[in-house]
Amino acid sequence: MIRAIALDDEILALRIIENYADKIENLTLEKVFNKQSDAQKHLNKFPVDLIFLDIEMPAKNGLDFYKNISQNTKVIFTTAYSEYAVDAFSVNAVDYLLKPFSFERFKTAVEKVKSNTENNDAKHLSIRADYKLHKINFNDIQLIEGLDDYIQIHLKDSTKITARSSMKSILEKLSEKDFVRVHRSFIVPVNDIKTIVNKNIHIGDFIIPIGETYKEEVMKNLNR
Template identity: 70%
Template sequence: MIKAIAIDDEILALKIIETFASKMDGISLEKTFHKQSDAEKYLRKFPVDLIFLDIQMPNKNGLDFYKDLSQDIKVIFTTAFSEYAVDAFDVNAIDYLVKPFSFDRFQKAVEKLSLKSSNELQPQHLLIRADYKLHKIEFEDIILIEGLDDYIQIHLKNAPKITARSSMKNILVKLPEKDFIRVHRSYILPVKAIKGIVNKNIHLEDFIIPVGETYKDDLKKIIGYY
């Protein structure tokens, strides 16, 4: 199921997207927003797969809003202006819908994402925005991920740490479930990096990480003992 939100300063435009999405299987329109700031707050807490995004908006151009997002989310632009199409595809938009668009055109745009997702192999990397650019991080290069309030810090092999605005919940869903585990409210680890557990502490190559009480059962399921 594709989880989506829609952002548009026109209430009617949001109603149309709601109506079209409700007619389709495989997509759940979780919420709609007419203010970008409200959408941004929502995305920090709740991960989604897709944004339907207007470009011409009062406070910030939709393209700039999308470029500034810290999360790796697909986008379908919905706009009355055709002149932004090239810019939209420069940021790898799934599609570009010019208002007024039909249900058939909307459906084809969403199906592009479904087709893309089904044809892609399991990714071996994490894409995350930090320091005003998109970072591609190989899963195998991650030593651990540390939660710091509204930010995360990704510790890497032979590379500087990357600090990005994200929640631990949002980053965990982007990682392969069998390869990474959350062991504490502040720590996510690669399973294969665990050397052993001594006195409720996980020993890695260069770190000793405490095990949170909430996560003991999950750890036992993954590694077979605790």
């Protein structure tokens, strides 16, 4: 299921998107917004997979709004202005719908999201941080650490990427067979768990405690 929101300063445009979205299976349009501040508040609390986003708006340009979203959210731009197409795809937009667009054109754009969700990033984690979209190979992840409203991805080359996300949200983007949550603050690659001493996992220079809540899941992954 693709969870989506729409942001456009034109109410009629939002109504059209709502109407089209209702006709597509596995797409849930959770909210629509005509103010960027309201959309941002929602995104801060409820991560979504996709945003239908207008570009020309009274406050901040839609492109700039999208660049400031810290979570890994795909975007389909919906605009009356063709001159933004190049800029839109430079931020990895899934598609660019030029108003007025038909239901078939809308459906085609959503199908691209579905295809990307199913086939792309099968061995990668895509996450937005530092105003950039990072595509991280699963094999390069040493561990993921939770820091309040942020997560820190420790890479095997000793670099770190910090992004706004919950541990629950980031775990949903990872492969179940490749990663396991071992503590409320740690997610580790299953195949890198080589040694457990006194309920601690040793990975590289890190010593990670196994939380009591996660002990059974850890052992299940080690024994499969």
